[in-house]
Amino acid sequence: MLNNLVLGAAEGGAHINTGDILFQLVVFIILLAVLRKVAWGPLMGIMKQREDHISNEINSAEESRKEAKKLLEEQRSLLKEARSEAQNLIENAKKQGELQREEIVVAARNEAERVKEAAKQEIEQQKEKAVAAIREQVAQLSVLIASKVIEKELTQADQDQLISDYIKEAGERR
Structure with a gap:
């Protein structure tokens, strides 16, 4: 068929085979429909x-991505909140520690003052006991001296000697 077209065109006349064209067109349309x-x-x-x-x-x-971004923001917020809470706990612990330290210092001072007062009272009682003991010894010595003086008449020198002896004797008893 192509030969016929080429030969027909070469002979001087263009001869178109419409039957072949129509057949090829129908086959092409059927092929398109099937495809x-x-x-x-x-x-x-x-x-x-x-x-x-x-x-x-x-x-x-x-x-x-949106959910991850939302969760990231929530985590950041929670982390910030946790840090803030931890800072507050630390501050509260520091304040509590300071208060306890002050309470301990006050209690120690009060205890020291109480012990000091107790020691003063003890010293005062011991002092009073010592004074009472000295008074008793002085009274005993006075009675002894008086009894000795009554027993004998003494000269001034004898009296001085007697008083010295009794003072030495009283010192040795202590």
Whole structure:
């Protein structure tokens, strides 16, 4: 057929074989219809499914990103809150420790003052006992001296000697 066209064109006249053209046109249209039915429809369906799947994946990734960002912000907020709370706990512990230290110091001072007062009272009692003991000894010595003086008449020198002896004797008794 192509030979006929080429030969017909070479002989001077253009002869077109309309039967062949029409047959090829019908076969081409049938081929397009079959391709559309068999290949194009399923291919477009697969492409549409793929497009929907990719779109869903993108939307899912965007949602996941937003959720991750939200969780990150929540975690940062919680971390900031925890740090603030920890700082408050440290400050409260420091204040409590300072108060306890002051209470301990006050209690120690009060105890020291109490012990000091008790020691003063003890010293005063011991002093009073010592004074009472000295008074008793002086009274005994006075009675002894008086009895000795009454027993004998003494000269001034004898009296001085007697008083010295009794003072020495009293010193030895202590």
